[in-house]
Amino acid sequence: MKSKAELRKWVTELTANLERFNYEYYVCDAPTISDSEYDRQFHELRALEEEFPDLRLENSPTLRVGGQALDEFGKIKHRIPMLSLGNAFEEKDLFAFDDRMKKLLEADSGRELEYHVEVKFDGLSMSLTYEKGELVYAATRGDGETGENVTRNIQTIRSVPLRLRASGDKKLPSLIEVRGEVILPLKDFEKLNREQAERGGKIFANPRNAAAGSIRQLDRKITASRPLTAFWYGVGACEGCDFESIDEVQKRFSVWGLLTGQYRKVCKGPAEVMKFYRKIEKARESLPYEIDGIVVKLNRMRELDQAGFVSRAPRGMIAFKYPPRQETTVVEDIIVQVGRTGALTPVAILRPVKVGGVEVRRATLHNQDEIERKDVRVGDTVFIQRAGDVIPEVVSVVKEKRTGKEKPFSIPEWCEKHGIEFERKPGEAAYRAKNAGGELRKRRFEHFALKDAMNIDGLGEKIIEQLLDEKKITTFADLYRLKESDLLALEGFKNKSAQNLLASIAATRETELCRIIFGLGIRHVGERTSKVVANAFGAFPALLEARVEDFEAIHEIGPEVAKSLREYFGSSEGKREITELLAYVAAIPPRKAGGAGAFVDVTVVLTGTFPTLSRSDAAKLVEDAGGKVSASVSKKTTFVVAGAEAGSKLDKANDLGIEVIDETELLRRLGV
Numbered sequence: 001m002k003s004k005a006e007l008r009k010w011v012t013e014l015t016a017n018l019e020r021f022n023y024e025y026y027v028c029d030a031p032t033i034s035d036s037e038y039d040r041q042f043h044e045l046r047a048l049e050e051e052f053p054d055l056r057l058e059n060s061p062t063l064r065v066g067g068q069a070l071d072e073f074g075k076i077k078h079r080i081p082m083l084s085l086g087n088a089f090e091e092k093d094l095f096a097f098d099d100r101m102k103k104l105l106e107a108d109s110g111r112e113l114e115y116h117v118e119v120k121f122d123g124l125s126m127s128l129t130y131e132k133g134e135l136v137y138a139a140t141r142g143d144g145e146t147g148e149n150v151t152r153n154i155q156t157i158r159s160v161p162l163r164l165r166a167s168g169d170k171k172l173p174s175l176i177e178v179r180g181e182v183i184l185p186l187k188d189f190e191k192l193n194r195e196q197a198e199r200g201g202k203i204f205a206n207p208r209n210a211a212a213g214s215i216r217q218l219d220r221k222i223t224a225s226r227p228l229t230a231f232w233y234g235v236g237a238c239e240g241c242d243f244e245s246i247d248e249v250q251k252r253f254s255v256w257g258l259l260t261g262q263y264r265k266v267c268k269g270p271a272e273v274m275k276f277y278r279k280i281e282k283a284r285e286s287l288p289y290e291i292d293g294i295v296v297k298l299n300r301m302r303e304l305d306q307a308g309f310v311s312r313a314p315r316g317m318i319a320f321k322y323p324p325r326q327e328t329t330v331v332e333d334i335i336v337q338v339g340r341t342g343a344l345t346p347v348a349i350l351r352p353v354k355v356g357g358v359e360v361r362r363a364t365l366h367n368q369d370e371i372e373r374k375d376v377r378v379g380d381t382v383f384i385q386r387a388g389d390v391i392p393e394v395v396s397v398v399k400e401k402r403t404g405k406e407k408p409f410s411i412p413e414w415c416e417k418h419g420i421e422f423e424r425k426p427g428e429a430a431y432r433a434k435n436a437g438g439e440l441r442k443r444r445f446e447h448f449a450l451k452d453a454m455n456i457d458g459l460g461e462k463i464i465e466q467l468l469d470e471k472k473i474t475t476f477a478d479l480y481r482l483k484e485s486d487l488l489a490l491e492g493f494k495n496k497s498a499q500n501l502l503a504s505i506a507a508t509r510e511t512e513l514c515r516i517i518f519g520l521g522i523r524h525v526g527e528r529t530s531k532v533v534a535n536a537f538g539a540f541p542a543l544l545e546a547r548v549e550d551f552e553a554i555h556e557i558g559p560e561v562a563k564s565l566r567e568y569f570g571s572s573e574g575k576r577e578i579t580e581l582l583a584y585v586a587a588i589p590p591r592k593a594g595g596a597g598a599f600v601d602v603t604v605v606l607t608g609t610f611p612t613l614s615r616s617d618a619a620k621l622v623e624d625a626g627g628k629v630s631a632s633v634s635k636k637t638t639f640v641v642a643g644a645e646a647g648s649k650l651d652k653a654n655d656l657g658i659e660v661i662d663e664t665e666l667l668r669r670l671g672v
């Protein structure tokens with residue numbers, strides 16, 4: 001039993017470790033430990049805090065999850081108001097801004113002014129207040145003077161430091177208001193809308209609305225489930241700061257662990273700013289988040305102050321916008337796509353139109369409720385919008401252009417016309433194909449063959465279609481019953497290609513459990529969930545027996561996913577599908593800590609850079625062999641694996657007399 005002092009030290013260490021892991025993962029994008037080790041330490045800290053509440057440190061990382069929902073948000077008055085920006089839309093507006101600044105600052109005619117330029121994030125503006133380095137509040141912009149207290153929700157964003165990282169040379173300010181923007185990356189936005197469409201939730205018009213909607217949740221569990229992040233660019237009130245430039249502010253933010261935009265530059269004069277604007281406009285298509293322009297600011301604080309304000313905007317800053325990516329076009333037809341799980345998604349076929357430089361021919365209509373809400377009909381002229389790589393969507397109908405010839409669309413009618421049996425469960429917005437109609441079955445086979453699922457090389461869309469059409473396959477197990485003569489009977493197959501495909505199929509006769517689970521294409525069950533489920537159950541018989549509660553008891557699995565797992569594994573079709581498949585395929589059980597691995601009871605610390613393995617790969621190998629990876633060296637450490645530039649951990653190992661090995665020796669011990 002540890003003494004209270006030892007426990008306190010342990011809690012402090014765990015708290016610091018976990019915040020460092022968050023920083024490495026979410027800010028630096030360079031994790032140093034595996035997810036499972038993070039989870040382990042997190043649960044250990046939570047258990048300790050529950051047992052000894054007095055040991056909980058202020059701003060513990062366990063604050064980031066759980067807790068009761070609120071009835072309403074409190075109000076917070078900003079110490080310095082959150083202002084807005086003037087706009088520029090064209091090159092000449094930018095040059096006019098530069099002229100104004102030169103006059104105002106009485107700059108010598110030969111001197112170019114120094115501008116700090118960066119992207120304008122299209123999200124929700126936010127102000128964080130840190131006192132002595134600790135996050136004390138987070139507030140929305142509100143009316144600029146007073147915002148809403150969303151501290152508990154901001155705490156769930158893993159890239160937001162709960163405590164600023166102190167750096168050697170400069171002291172942390174006693175108080176600082178940090179200003180920035182909370183955003184939802186485009187990929188996550190798209191995924192969220194897809195999920196919302198399936199369950200009949202609110203569809204968000206753009207990532208900004210989705211970010212705002214996610215923050216303004218009284219139940220922070222909903223916020224926590226949305227992969228939000230934030231970029232920080234400016235300062236409101238500050239006690240104990242003496243920044244000379246915006247550039248210095250942002251560099252200091254990085255030191256403190258606050259995420260700053262990576263696209264920024266200090267430019268001399270408007271011509272350089274113009275170059276940056278054009279460069280970002282090109283890159284805009286491939287940015288992982290939405291931006292709507294660049295922000296140009298006088299870089300020097302003294303000059304910004306001197307420029308003053310005009311109608312609630314700093315005169316020394318300007319937003320230089322990109323043209324909006326909305327256009328009008330005509331809906332020529334509406335079709336329905338059948339998803340892997342049978343979900344029926346209506347899609348508008350458009351008269352081709354260029355939006356932000358890219359030709360758009362289709363746009364999603366999400367579901368029947370959305371079609372009705374927007375009242376979209378075939379023949380309508382509509383506004384469409386595109387955000388980054390996101391599938392374009394129909395925003396609204398230009399009703400003035402109606403001629404009376406437009407035709408309303410309904411999924412049920414479409415299904416009847418195409419002989420597809422459909423259903424709509426209470427509480428769901430999506431119609432679903434009931435019969436495993438051709439399209440649905442094809443999707444399931446395509447998914448089953450994926451590289452990260454069964455990895456059947458050569459089993460592509462076209463071959464699946466042929467095999468289905470010729471009734472050579474109806475179930476997954478049929479794949480394993482295929483004979484060379486079956487394949488040779490199909491168009492385009494030669495001896496060689498037939499043998500290759502049969503060999504690829506045969507190679508999957510032993511496959512890891514998690515890949516099989518993923519391959520089954522269960523609704524809401526992606527690769528990560530499949531791994532978690534495989535680790536928790538270890539084999540199929542246990543899965544077929546599991547109740548919803550058993551699934552829900554697994555960390556990382558929520559009620560909806562649990563329900564979907566149970567619906568599949570508990571159904572007679574699911575049971576039949578698996579039993580039949582297992583006659584041909586052996587499921588390799590996950591290697592678990594405590595199992596028969598070579599590293600059972602071994603605790604390893606990784607430090608430095610290894611010649612061939614990344615740290616996370618090394619950690620995974622150790623864990624797969626049943627070992628534990630720990631972040632710090634202690635008496636419990638079995639050995640330390642040291643790479644180039646190993647630091648204090650190596651010293652500590654030497655002090656404690658713990659064995660130190662290199663990567664080659666690690667691989668030898670792992671038997672790989």
Ligand code: IVH
Binds near residue numbers: 085125317
């Ligand atoms: S500086 C006086 N920099 O744009 C406000 N703002 O349209 C100074 N925004 O309210 C803001 N990215 O929420 C600045 N890199 C950036 C920005 C940015 C997005 C937002 C901000 C502001 C709004 C003004």
